[in-house]
Amino acid sequence: MSTSHEPALPSAPADPLLSDVLRTAASVLAAAGDPTPEVDAELLAAHVSRRSRGELAAISLRGGAFEGDLDEFESLIERRAAREPLQHLTGLAPFRHLELRVGPGVFVPRPETEMVAQLAIDALRATAEPAPIAVDLGTGSGALALAMATEVPNARVHAAENAVPAFLWAKENFAALAPAARLAFIDLASAFPDLDGRVDVLVSNPPYVPDAAIPRDPEVRFWDPPSALYGGEDGLDVVRILSDVGLRLLRPGGLIVIEHGEWQGAAIRELFTAAGWRAAATHPDLTSRDRATTALRP
Structure with a gap:
């Protein structure tokens, strides 16, 4: 009696190893000039697979396969290689604990x-008021106000x-x-007249790039809104407005905190002093670059 053998079916292609996918993605991003290619590849893989970076590292170490939609991941890598901001691709931006x-x-x-937020937070905590009042002008995504x-x-x-x-992003x-914080769509120069003379801390990250300057990073140059840059x-037009508004809003002894470029501290201290502010001081960030200037309302 003869025995017949069924022809073997072709085996399904194995899912690609996560480590291989990440390595290839990182090389694509590095070639495009991404300053953090490995990190960005891992964050995008975590976004697609709905896992944390720690979980991805464990899967990669044990030789596990890539999880999630590979086509979606590769599309995101292409967009990141075109220098679309990582935060636009994931829809999220970390800021302090937020x-x-x-x-x-x-x-x-x-x-x-984040250090600008810390200056404002420290000042709020130091007030004797049981419910100190803070104002963030030009809040953008809401980062400083929400911190x-x-x-x-x-x-x-x-x-x-x-x-x-x-x-609209801030509202979300x-x-x-x-939800208890107050968000208003209003011109900064005329903001919150009901708070005149009552505010303890005024903070802002205003547009401060001089009009003729061209930001180096494509993520900034092509994707951040010009009105925020x-x-x-001289880059200080909005700072001058904030100085005037601060003198109106802040109580005597209240603090103004302004973020700025590393080369602008001296000019802003001079601006504040000429306007009558007291104790103007510039503060470095964690990379020792001048990042914020503070002053006290007379």
């Missing part, structure tokens, strides 16, 4: 701004934004993270 929703039309908060609202829960936080796309973040011929 995750903020961001995308086209709003300035992506940077790690260096104050969530880390100083007894503070009454007010924020203003005058660009529609940014305001305020609703999710601090450029501040006139």
